[in-house]
Amino acid sequence: MTGDEDWLIYRGAGEPHDGIDRLPPPPRWREFGGQPLVEPQLGTDGSGGRKLGEQERATTYRADAEVTEIVNAALYLRRPLLVTGKPGTGKSTLAYSIAHELKLGPVLRWPITSRSTLETGLYRYDAVGRLQDASLRQGGTRPLLRTNSGEQAAPPSIGRYIRLGKLGTALLPQKRPRVLLIDEIDKSDVDLPNDLLNVFEEGEFEIPELTRLPDDQATVEVMIADGTDRVPIQRGRVRCNAFPVVVLTSNGERDFPPAFLRRCLRVDIRTPNRQQLTEIVTAHLGPEVVAASEDVIERFLDDRRVGDLANDQLLNAIYLASSGGRPPEETRSRLLDALLRPLSQPGQ
Incomplete structure (x- = not known):
């Protein structure tokens, strides 16, 4: 680094490049090292076909100098970015701009409502569907699965009934970080910001339904949030390798706990001149x-x-x-x- 703009990984200019490969190692206290690495097949951003869709906004978005600097600080420090500003100033679009410019794949958008919980962001387990499938097979309503030799096959893996949420998918151990947009965090239940703290600090979570499985089922393949691809989970534990680029947006409608703010870098997007x-x-x-x-x-x-x-x-x-x-x-x-x-x- 020469002390000039060479330090910028994200430039805010809308031109895709491989600058993310120049990102230096994280601070020791932000190293996670999740293994083994996974490479889920990523789809395309479905918003691109919408009028004034997010993909178009990503290519035309221009970040000012202050926003660009804070984004880069978050990238270097592997910290979440809390973006505030009035409605319509481009808070959400910033996440799409980062993903587009740094070629990090489709944005994982988690729109927050008053019913959003940490668990729904991490994963969903369809226990009812699994129970119904088991009951139908036992009752003869649904045909039993059989192998090529005609023998009765084992019941479907529990992984068929687990799908990672947007936050859970972002925390998979991938070589390159994914961009996670937690949109309108101020609409959440009062507990969600505090619930996110441990995940942001540890870069990992557990799926209890998988941790209880016997040793011969130590590895289970589950579905990711943005597609039908499956990834292996070992011992029910998901730990990131590259901390995701987390962008949280807020319209300034509420205050957040100091402990939450301490773990985020904050930037306010002003109305454009x-x-x-x-x-x-x-x-x-x-x-x-x-x-x-x-x-x-x-x-x-x-x-x-x-x-x-x-x-x-x-x-x-x-x-x-x-x-x-x-x-x-x-x-x-x-x-x-x-x-x-x-x-x-x-x-x-």
Whole structure:
């Protein structure tokens, strides 16, 4: 390292590269060394086909200098990143940008609700399905499995009934880290942030249903969260090799325990200024559209002084104004009023 931008692994420029291979070893207290390494077959990010989908946003997202620096600090220290900011400022998109630029595969997105628990993030065990299958076979309703020689085969492995969650899949012992997006953590039950602490510190978890199995079933293959591929789990223990790139987003709707905050690096994504907005619109829609939409950008900036507005609202408004059809001026004005309505004033 020369003390300049050579230290940046993530550059925030939207161009994929192999910079992750230059990442130095972690601090000794963040070494995990899970073995044996697994290489699950990764699918593609299904969001790419959506209008203004996350994959498109990943390629057009531009992180400012402060965000880029904090992301790189999190990569070096193998620490989770807590991203705060107003709705629509690109908090979730940052995770997709990191995954796209560093070529880390599809993002593992775990959307948080008040019913989300640590266990649902780690794995799901379909005990009812396993019991039903066993009952049907014993009752003769479902045909018995047989080997090629005609002998009765052993019942299906318990691994058929276990699927890792997004957090559990991110913690598999892989050579390269996966990107895990824990979206809107402030919507969680009050206990979830504290429940995550031990997993973040230890980089591992256990599946009790597998730890209780006899020695001849020490290795069990289970399904991963983002596909049908199966990976081997030994003695019911999952321990990461490369700590995942964890991005937690928050709209600032609640406070988090100091112990949780101490284990995260924090960055606040500010609302973009005029130049940044212009760059965002240019990246999505092209420079010609920007030149023809100066009035919409001015309107967006003026309305943002009254209430919160999301970047998506501006993109939608400019796209509608430049998509080819030209509504009457009165209709256009009403549509802009609807599209650029401040989020903090939903009923007006």
